[in-house]
Amino acid sequence: MLGEGILRGLGETARNFAGSFVSAERLTTIQYPEERAPVIEATRDFPFLVYDGGDWEAGLRCVACQICEKECPPKCIYIVKSTDKKPDALGKPQIYPTRFDIDISVCMSCQICVEVCPFEAIKMDTEFELSTTDRFGGLLYDRKELAKSNEYYHKIHPTEAAEVDARLAEEKVKAEAKAKAAAAAAAAKAAAGPAAAPIAAKPAPPAAVTAPATGPASSEKSPQQETKG
Numbered sequence: 001m002l003g004e005g006i007l008r009g010l011g012e013t014a015r016n017f018a019g020s021f022v023s024a025e026r027l028t029t030i031q032y033p034e035e036r037a038p039v040i041e042a043t044r045d046f047p048f049l050v051y052d053g054g055d056w057e058a059g060l061r062c063v064a065c066q067i068c069e070k071e072c073p074p075k076c077i078y079i080v081k082s083t084d085k086k087p088d089a090l091g092k093p094q095i096y097p098t099r100f101d102i103d104i105s106v107c108m109s110c111q112i113c114v115e116v117c118p119f120e121a122i123k124m125d126t127e128f129e130l131s132t133t134d135r136f137g138g139l140l141y142d143r144k145e146l147a148k149s150n151e152y153y154h155k156i157h158p159t160e161a162a163e164v165d166a167r168l169a170e171e172k173v174k175a176e177a178k179a180k181a182a183a184a185a186a187a188a189k190a191a192a193g194p195a196a197a198p199i200a201a202k203p204a205p206p207a208a209v210t211a212p213a214t215g216p217a218s219s220e221k222s223p224q225q226e227t228k229g
Contacts, residue, residue, distance in 0.1 A: 044124035061121035
């Protein structure tokens with residue numbers, strides 16, 4: 001029948017159109033902001049700084065290495081390194097950022113800062129409701145606004161955060177084992193030092209010097225004696 005394919009296509013379109021109003025699987029529209037769609041774990045919006053423990057300032061993982069600042073394509077990260085050290089969450093003295101700002105209005109959410117960070121200190125947030133009437137100062141986030149706990153990181157990226165914690169724990173165990181081995185080796189060397197010191201050899205007696213033969217026993221004459229003779 002001429003046009004049968006067209007009629008079948010129109011029928012399928014009409015069926016899908018009507019079904020979109022009554023089928024629960026087809027009702028994809030939600031009434032935002034009263035209703036919120038669940039955020040998937042791989043969502044990434046803007047960076048934030050991870051801290052351990054209860055004090056955001058003392059627990060920041062960032063050591064102001066400035067790699068993220070150098071690698072940021074739009075150059076929206078600003079870091080000022082400290083001139084002193086203070087204990088981190090583990091009690092280890094570390095350099096820290098006295099200033100860490102991110103201009104959210106410039107950030108392109110590329111996640112390069114996350115990829116290059118060797119200390120797992122910066123991650124991507126899932127928060128996107130950041131609109132403000134202040135287009136300049138309101139979108140320039142300082143380190144206090146950027147700091148969020150490791151618990152928050154586990155909440156928004158549970159799989160990734162668990163992998164990071166496991167890797168950090170493994171590195172910590174290796175570092176502690178290496179430090180213990182070095183301390184044990186140093187202690188053993190210090191203990192064996194006095195016992196293994198070589199005994200100083202006694203100086204050898206001076207070699208006897210043989211005086212040249214003189215007098216009647218000598219069969220040779222000096223040049224003066226030969227001249228006189």
